[in-house]
Amino acid sequence: MNGADLLCETLLANGIDTCFANPGTSEMHFVAALDRQPGMRCVLGLFEGVVTGAADGYARMADKPAATLLHLGPGLANGLANLHNARRARSPMVNVVGDHATYHLQYDAPLTSDIDSLARPMSHWLGRAETAPTVGERTAQAIAAAKSGAGGISTLILHADAAWTETSAPVPAAVVPAPPAAPDPARIRKAAEALRNGRRTTILVTGRALRAPQAQMLDRIGQKTGARVLAQQANARMQRGAGRVALDRVPYVIDQALAAFADTEQLVLIGAKAPVGFFAYPGKPGPMLPKGCRVIAMADADDDLPAAIAALADATGMAPAARLARHGAPDMPEGALTPGAIAVALAHLMPENAIICDESVSSGRDFFRWTHGAAPHDFLQLTGGAIGAGIPMATGAAVACPDRKVIGLQADGSGMYTVQGLWTQARERLDVVTIIFANRLYKILHGELKNVGAAAPGENARRMLDLDDPALDWVSIANGMGVEAARADTAEAFSDLLRSAMARKGPFLIEAVV
Template sequence: MNGADRLCDTLLVNGVDVCFANPGTSEMHFVAALDRRPAMRCVLGLFEGVVTAAADGYARMAGKPAATLLHTGPGLANGLANLHNARRARTPVVNVVGDHAGYHLPFDAPLTTDIDSLARPMSHWLRRCTGPDDVGPAAEAAILAARTHPGVATLILPADSAWGGVDAPAEAVAASVPAPRAVPEERIAAAAAAIRGAGPRAGILLCHEGLRAGGLETAGRIAAATGARLFAPVQIPRIEAGLGRVPVTKIPYAIDLALACLADVDVLVLVGAPEPVAFFAYPNKPNRLLPEGARALVLAEPGEAIGDALSVLADRLGAGAPLEVARPAPLEGVAEGDLTDAALSRSIAMLMPEGAIVIDEGLTTARPVFDLLKGAPPHDYLMLTGGAIGMGPGAAAGAALASPGRKVVALQADGSGLYTVQGLWTQAREKLDVVTIVFSNRAYAILQREMRNVGVNEFGENARRMMQLDDPAVDWVSLANGFGVEGAAVETAEGFHAVLEYALNRDGEGPFLIEAVMA
């Protein structure tokens, strides 16, 4: 048994049985060890950003980490943007990065890099294996860190640690994962007092377990008893939404809308979420989104027993009856004519199947979908969390692998989709049930909006060429076909509705892409 064998066994005995990979020479012993263990599902990504996004999407749905396999510093660097998103989502990921053999590093071979420094900003936990016998303990520590913190745990695996023999060939043992940390009593007491004092001017900002059906039900009882309003962050790691689940108000991305959304809040209780702030600094606009003088109180943090804390808080506030939620009127009638944001959103909400998983990297398009889906059958909704675009294709693949039998619907902005378009190939190779809707406005529309936010309303030739994708226009159907994905382009609202209905009713036929050419 060598170090790579011990790494594989430690991963498997701890339930980490999927590895998203783009390996290189330094990782060949790990690849060989994976090959000897058919219990590990190995999924190839053609670009490391697909690999790390897939690990993020997988873990958000599976509730446990996948492993990644990246090749030295440059491979890690290619995957860092989506590790940033996973870190912001507090997604458990065991991120394995190969390196040169330790004795080869002084020779400064072409791929030699300071992997530790590259990994540190995007990791919650970081460790370099010091030899073959350190691989097992280091892997166990990485899994524990990923699951209990939770977040990205990066394990650097030098080639000689992977190929070296392990002195103790005993079987790997599963790590003992501790229960989530209890929330201190003083935080619960402070939150209860603040909500009582503020009444309907109190807000509860929910994230993580607070946005699952059970946490939402408990928060809904608190809202029914006190008048407090329920909020979700601008970017939601995962929410269980739809009919029968307590709805929340998602804080808007645009700063003026976000300020208006929170204008009547005197105290905001944070349940697994940080205090909301502006996504960027803007001239003459505030950094905090809460009104001046409003307080933000932490009830629970990620890694703590969020559901238990909400239950105790509900009891402390005398919350009993569930929140009465008005059932939205069913959407009727297919939109006709131009393919607009409103038409797209309406059809998506009308046709969403029960149990679907929505991956939202739509950015400027289909923003009404979140609220319209409150009247759709129960589903899960996952968003881009860190703002580093290019998450969608890989995250959709990961979510589909974690949830066989469930339809994945990826809402994809065209500009950001091009960052990791190779993810379509992974979807095709794994025959995943993913429907990707590309919002083809042929522009970085979010940049156009941000230019206007800083007071620039007239775009010259240089600015236009940096924000338009129309010269030449990208042919998404041809791209999809080239990666082995069936696709269709549509230009009218009624055409989009018909093709989406067809795509959602395909079962067992692999991924499908719709290019929605916007008016």
């Protein structure tokens, strides 16, 4: 056994049996070790942003980490944007980043770089395996960090000679992660007292508070106390649809967010942060709360949120039953194809237990109000604002849940950042339907140009914000990646394509011209 074998054995001993990979020369002994492990599923991404984004989507749905395999500093750097999104989602992940043999670093070969500095901002744990006997111990430390709290990103830098050198070091015992922090009785009591004082109160939640049982308990608390329950703007995973509580999110648009909190006198935070604008805008505030609003931080993101919610319910009491969304949707759309028409069609046609992966950006802001009564589903969204997450996230979710239909809501501009993920969907025969909102421009940036008060777009600005010269042909792009695709430019044509896609298995892409 060599160091690479020891790494694989340690991963498998801790239930990490999926590796999203884009390897290079320095990682070849790890590749060979993976090849000797039939219990490990290896999934190739043609770009490192696909690798890290898929590991994020996998972790959100599997509730456990995957491994990634990245080639030296530049390979890690290519994956950093989706590691940023994964960090914001608090997704557990173990990144294995190859480095030169320890004795080769002195020569400053072309691919030598400061991997530690690249990894540190996106890693909760960072370490090096410099000798074969220490690989198991360092891997166990990385796994322990990834499984701690609500999730963490670990980056293990594996030197080539540590991977290829033989070792008799034993596989470490399986990691037993520390349980999340128990609720603080004083903080629970403070929140319960606030909820009983008669002031207008919002309970802002995220993380595991958005699973169906916890959302129901929160709704019953809200009914009992008169508080409103709201999800924060960006969340890793929400369980929603018919038979579940119809929670809304903090709006992205700053004026809408300010209006949403205008009457709030108290804010109780459960895993969430006090809402702020996504960006600074001239003449507008950064915080979304009115002056004088009292903020009560009842539970932190790393705390045991289900236990904290149960303790709050004991302290405040609950209404007899939660208010659950009824199954139903507006009439099937006709005529022009709009984002609203796409949402209504999905409300009618998505199957039960679907997984929605949303990077529709500006086109999907109104998605929730049309789909509260859709079949019950999980909703995953872009969490860190670094675009290019959608196609990889759907890919990873489909690997984690092969028996569930995955539906990607994808803006056309951001889709081009990690379009290679379509190839992985075809290679792995994943059951993913990708809906491209083809407005042929960076629509969100047109809006932001106006919101920051910069100017109306002239010729140079339009050339930086529009995608129509030439127009992207998503049907051809998908076909070239091995994914069957079709185009729709009316509501009726889109509904027909969606109905067909829901009835079949395997990857399919719909270019929705909106």
